[in-house]
Amino acid sequence: MTERQLHLNAFLMGVGHHEAAWRHPRTDPKALDDVAHFQNLAQIAERGTFDSVFLADGVQIWGDVRHTAAGRFEPLTLLTALSQVTDHIGLIATASTGFSEPYNLARLFSSLDHISGGRAGWNIVTTAQDRSAQNFNREKNTEHGERYQRADEFLDVVTALWDSWEDDALIVDQDSGVFADETKVHEIGHKGRFFSVRGPLNAVRSPQGHPLLVQAGSSEDGKAFAARWAEAVFTAQQTHEEAVAFYRDLKGRVVAAGRSTDSLKVLPGIVPVLGGTEREAAALADELTSLIIPERAVRQLTDMIGVDLTGHPLDAPLPELPPVTDINGAKSRFELVRDLAVRERLTLRQLLGRLGGGRGHQVVAGTPEQIADHIELWFRSGAADGFNVMAPLLPSGLEEFVDHVVPLLRARGLFRTEYTGRTLRDHYGLARPVSRYAVG
């Protein structure tokens, strides 16, 4: 199998990605409290030979408490529970470089990688919101560029800690009592602007060497960071044209950074609203939009783009927005929302409907054939290496995708019919990093 293959990640979110998913008769809000629900989702995705599942996260309350489905589970612990009922699928969790210590995060991801036999991935976020900073001793968050500088140094430290035990450091000779070759266990001696970390990590090197590094920021700083560190990028792209431009830009930066073009996989988000016919799919999309509560959606949009839109008339166009240079939040998401509203001349209410399905990710309503066509087009035309699949309703939307779209992708030779590797890196076709201390 030398032909280029598609990669699929199942982005798991409660009972669905649509913001009103929990209100739809096809979901059961009780599932939000049930580990078995999430285990079932991972097993469905594994049945579909997805590369990975992904759990997003934050360190604050989001949106409007009254109307938002509240969570219970923290991703690293929940993924550990999912690892116990699956054998192959990768397990990716968001964690923030802004509000953790590198030693602690290195340890948690190493542990998940050990427990899962090499299936851990880390979606690296810097966390934009002041509201998050207020849970960590600060009134305001730090500035966008500064957050990425901290993230860069954070990654230097974490990857050094993951390397601090060489792969062959263990000897384990019961007779002599020698457990490890101490010359292959390294202090990292990091002293930088943000962190001083002596090391080594108190855990031996994990199956993947480094858990997979995933990233999602698409600002200038975010793309520069991705070019250095990311091995998979989740991105929100509303049009094919923008997606191609983003893909080219990012791959160019990866090559400029001295990496191979294949060492980073680009996965735009897609919200597949599936129906047996186009009409059924459109009806489901309308039904979901009708369940949106505008007051809640405005709060979420305000959190997302960092501009307060509460109180703005729903049926008027958006107000004049500040220049992106004034935005200290998620800059790329701000631009995406602004461009969408301007391009399609949307009122606030219309914009909320467009964003309700995937918070800025592309919503594609149609039959399984139409969804497969869309995926194939983007994959073959340099817009994507794969997709971040965000089912609007869970588990039903993921089941339909696995049962009706995946077989089409397989029949077209685009997607694996069975797993050929054991680790998350294997699935994405990415090399296992050699410890920096083992070189030379």
Place this chain on the structure above:
Amino acid sequence: MTERQLHLNAFLMGVGHHEAAWRHPRTDPKALDDVAHFQNLAQIAERGTFDSVFLADGVQIWGDVRHTAAGRFEPLTLLTALSQVTDHIGLIATASTGFSEPYNLARLFSSLDHISGGRAGWNIVTTAQDRSAQNFNREKNTEHGERYQRADEFLDVVTALWDSWEDDALIVDQDSGVFADETKVHEIGHKGRFFSVRGPLNAVRSPQGHPLLVQAGSSEDGKAFAARWAEAVFTAQQTHEEAVAFYRDLKGRVVAAGRSTDSLKVLPGIVPVLGGTEREAAALADELTSLIIPERAVRQLTDMIGVDLTGHPLDAPLPELPPVTDINGAKSRFELVRDLAVRERLTLRQLLGRLGGGRGHQVVAGTPEQIADHIELWFRSGAADGFNVMAPLLPSGLEEFVDHVVPLLRARGLFRTEYTGRTLRDHYGLARPVSRYAVG
């Protein structure tokens, strides 16, 4: 069952608590890499109707890398894996107030409590070592009293976050789209010396309300902290007399703090070296001692008491030790070691042998009857509410305890024959806390 009942915790550590356990023919060092080994231990303990299992932790490399069995797993993730193969047993993890943020730790323990259906416990440590601080941007650790002041405020924040969603905050009405009653979701607005945390937590209240709070420090600061916060205390006591004095002291402090005497359970550590006969037990103890590598043991002792003993002649008595007021490490462990060496006039080598089994915890070698007698005596005479069982070899030592000691304790009416509750709090006979925000 109104009679006072014994509590048993299984302290899990690699392939055994004896420092040379991995060298003994009855263990398999490969098990250190195997989640199934730890799951088996939890299932053995659950077959023995233990209250809980416990995983210790630190944030640095311990002792002598060459001769020390190295770990892989972080406790919260590993306990999550254990939760998936057990139904009743409690799951307690160490985490440090010194090197984490309260929002992150509150979230992790809440998540484990949700995933396990109310079985999470947190062994609160402040972390003494400079070597740990050096992994977190500091050359030296902060002073003993200061560490406990931070721990106190840390607990104020964490428990407030756990309370921030009242139990009846969720409404989940699909028709109206109301998910939660926002008047029952609270910002905590904490502004203190160490932390400023707005809240609420981004997770609904967990099954136990508060995961069980466990503590192990026995210094003055440690006991004062325990009296305020702890619901179970793991403690190292070498003699019955000292154990009774500690028990009385701590229970007195608990009552003085306005709590009921039963609201805190005292569990001394016991390393049961079991044999079918006294002679077999003694032979196993000798065999284990013979596997100790003095160079490694001296490094561990140095780390443990915070006094450098490397290079001291093995067959001489200990050197003059500094006064405890000069010790910034684990003060109570320093005093225990000093008193043991003085009381029994031990050479350094002899001391290492005495500490090798349980790092200062009491080692009791004997038949199942003798171990059960010891437990019963301490339990009935005001020295203990239960025991922290530290098998020298794993799984064999825990299996023997469950198969041969537990039946004796049950036959004597001291210990449950089956679980009567569902949560860790149920097992320890501790009330579920009401949210502070629900009062009044």
